[in-house]
Amino acid sequence: MIKKIPVDALVPGMYVHDLNCGWLEHPFLTNAFRVEDAARVAKIRALGIREVYIDTCRGLDVPDAPTREEVEARLRQRIEALAARKPAPPRRAALADEAPRARKLHTAANRIVRNLLADVRLGAQIELDKVEPMLESMVDSVFSNPNALLPLAGLKRHDTYTFEHSVSVCALMVAFARELELPRELIREIALGALLHDVGKAKVPEAILNKPAKLSEAEFAVMKTHVQLGSELLRATPGVSETALRVAGQHHERYDGSGYPERLEGEAISLYGQMAAIVDVYDAISSNRIYHKGMAPSEALKKLLEWSEHHFAPKLVHSFIRAIGIYPSGSLVRLESGRLAVVREQNAHDLLHPQVQVIFHIGRQCYLPPEIIDLAQGQDRIVGHEDFRTWNIDPQAWLPA
Numbered sequence: 001m002i003k004k005i006p007v008d009a010l011v012p013g014m015y016v017h018d019l020n021c022g023w024l025e026h027p028f029l030t031n032a033f034r035v036e037d038a039a040r041v042a043k044i045r046a047l048g049i050r051e052v053y054i055d056t057c058r059g060l061d062v063p064d065a066p067t068r069e070e071v072e073a074r075l076r077q078r079i080e081a082l083a084a085r086k087p088a089p090p091r092r093a094a095l096a097d098e099a100p101r102a103r104k105l106h107t108a109a110n111r112i113v114r115n116l117l118a119d120v121r122l123g124a125q126i127e128l129d130k131v132e133p134m135l136e137s138m139v140d141s142v143f144s145n146p147n148a149l150l151p152l153a154g155l156k157r158h159d160t161y162t163f164e165h166s167v168s169v170c171a172l173m174v175a176f177a178r179e180l181e182l183p184r185e186l187i188r189e190i191a192l193g194a195l196l197h198d199v200g201k202a203k204v205p206e207a208i209l210n211k212p213a214k215l216s217e218a219e220f221a222v223m224k225t226h227v228q229l230g231s232e233l234l235r236a237t238p239g240v241s242e243t244a245l246r247v248a249g250q251h252h253e254r255y256d257g258s259g260y261p262e263r264l265e266g267e268a269i270s271l272y273g274q275m276a277a278i279v280d281v282y283d284a285i286s287s288n289r290i291y292h293k294g295m296a297p298s299e300a301l302k303k304l305l306e307w308s309e310h311h312f313a314p315k316l317v318h319s320f321i322r323a324i325g326i327y328p329s330g331s332l333v334r335l336e337s338g339r340l341a342v343v344r345e346q347n348a349h350d351l352l353h354p355q356v357q358v359i360f361h362i363g364r365q366c367y368l369p370p371e372i373i374d375l376a377q378g379q380d381r382i383v384g385h386e387d388f389r390t391w392n393i394d395p396q397a398w399l400p401a
């Protein structure tokens with residue numbers, strides 16, 4: 001049986017099924033292993049891990065620990081409680097109008113960030129005037145209709161992760177800040193920090209940055225320096241605000257003090273740093289990397305909620321979920337009628353019942369004539385999330401045109 005225990009209850013003889021730290025590029029070769037000795041326990045604790053899942057069929061058991069199923073059920077209830085929300089900020093553009101603009105913008109943003117990171121690697125200064133007009137357009141796009149740009153942010157290719165991740169984190173941060181009703185000028189500063197949050201990676205040796213396997217402990221230590229390196233680069237750039245510096249400099253801090261580089265705790269981490277940590281982890285665990293398969297977006301949100309008991313401020317995680325939806329736009333869901341559908345737009349009052357495009361019939365194993373239905377009308381309902389790869393469906397083909 002798989003059970004969840006606090007790390008303080010972990011003893012040699014137990015079998016770790018899952019270290020429950022998806023965001024961490026930790027030095028263990030695998031997430032699952034037998035705990036041989038106390039040194040191993042100490043190492044896990046030193047990483048900042050607070051709770052792990054153990055397999056009681058493969059190692060020692062512990063009384064009174066919840067099973068994985070019990071944990072899952074509780075999280076599902078907590079997520080569903082977030083469904084009813086105050087109406088979302090009004091949309092200024094129809095999805096059909098914003099979608100072509102968002103596509104162009106997304107392509108341009110990726111190109112600009114790729115070039116910027118390449119220039120910085122060669123020793124150039126960050127040139128803000130190359131990114132600012134694009135940032136303004138990204139803020140505009142998310143304010144016009146976030147359902148156009150956000151699904152694009154979910155699509156990434158393995159070989160281009162670093163800059164695609166930067167663009168995604170930027171788009172997601174704008175949506176998050178909009179949900180928090182922060183002033184527009186501040187949102188632009190947050191967006192700049194988000195776009196450049198990993199700029200320090202341009203100073204990390206490429207052999208480590210793009211290593212197609214787990215990092216060694218020494219390599220992991222080098223990788224972590226990207227935060228300070230990024231802060232130095234940004235401080236040397238005229239026009240970068242304190243807010244943008246906080247987004248970038250604090251995106252690996254954790255609410256319980258287990259993060260880096262400064263091990264800041266609780267409200268010592270700025271609001272912008274706390275937001276960046278949530279968004280960075282969300283995008284990392286929902287993306288496919290060479291060495292791990294990304295989670296479905298709604299699964300990743302559930303993990304954030306689980307980790308918010310220690311690593312993130314729960315209220316902020318709630319706001320982030322409200323910002324992007326329980327079933328984020330662009331994700332694949334299974335309907336009660338036995339059909340697969342792609343989420344198109346969130347409904348203003350009800351995040352459990354978005355508008356979806358029905359595309360595939362599971363029983364008949366065939367595509368259906370695409371049809372948009374509003375689940376708030378009660379014709380059908382979502383029974384779970386699905387993985388595009390399981391069904392061999394290309395998510396790109398079902399983005400809003």
Ligand SMILES: [Fe+2]
Pocket residue numbers: 197198226251252280
């Ligand atoms: Fe980072």
